[in-house]
Amino acid sequence: MARKAGLLGPARQATLLETIVVIVALSIAGVGLIYPSPQPPTPVKLIGAPTGDVLQVPSLKVQAPLVSVKMSKDAQLDPPRNPRQVGYWSGSSAPGALTGQTLVTGHTVHTGGGALDKLGTVKVGQPVVIFRKYSGQVQRTKYRITSVKTYSKKQIATQAPTLFGQDRGKGRLLLITCTGWDGQEYHGNTLVTAKRLGTEVAALRA
Template sequence: MAAALGGLTRLLLAAAAVVAVVLLVLNDDGGEPSAFRSLPPSVPVQVVVPSLGVEAGIDPVAVSADRVLDPPEDVDRVGWWDASAEPGADAGQTVLTGHAVHTGGGVLDRLPAVRPGARVDLRTDEGLMRYRVTDVETLGRDEVAARTEELFGQDRGDGRLVLVSCTEWDGAVYRSNVVVTARPLGEPRPAARL
């Protein structure tokens, strides 16, 4: 009987070790805690996309009178739409935009190459928010216009991150936009509780 219990104990310990290894493999966050959304909402100051080699400062930007969200003039910086959610908010979505330059040198030149599962970090004065890319879409201008509310609207309640830039240079203009969405990691912390 004792030998059977000893064998069962070893089997349970081995199973627990396998589960722990699987969880470590699935948690590809560099061993850091997952409470990235537990920060109070705050203005983003830096974006980092390790898989693309992007590390850029962020400036607030607004939608123009003709309903266009233009990135900052500096091609090395990313714009945060100041009417979108701050990272850490449990409502709305954080919208960032940056330049693609057909000759190279734009901060988001390589955005179409990002893949689902990639990590995106936003630094705020409150700390670090971490996101995981879920979708990468290339959309024509008409499709972006038709889906504006879905893609960038602030009535969504999941606090996701949206990155947008131009793509498909045809020799004269960019014909499309790449729209990357990412989900926040950790649990939301509503501003009302701060």
């Protein structure tokens, strides 16, 4: 198949995802707030900002629509069906939050056309930006990439609490996609972490 890309792939990753669900269930509260802090950020002018939910990775020239994704009944977390979209896991912290970690996943398609095809080529220090729309306002949260790593499926499973636990991160962003295509399936994941720098809001144009 031209598109064979799930965040965690085979059913054998169910144990990992079940672990993540437990971690999140025990440690997250108040996710999904309009603003990530008790006091809303001071409104500013956001020139040229998207008017919807978008992930931008400038170094990759990626501007992908951002949608919410949930865990499936068989305990798997897959990217949106549209390979040009990315999904933020509704069980993780909301983009822009001051606590926990925001997990965003997108497709890598070995024939091209996936939103995160080139994720493994980003560099430490490069920016990532998330825009979200709320009730006539747009929120922009800026991040700076702090690490780019490749993990095998086994490593992802054994390090799940550290990688995805919501009791750590301080608003960290995690971008994850498949890697290691062997002609039939993907054998690993690229995981990019980014530090939250700050959030701004502005009114959308009438």
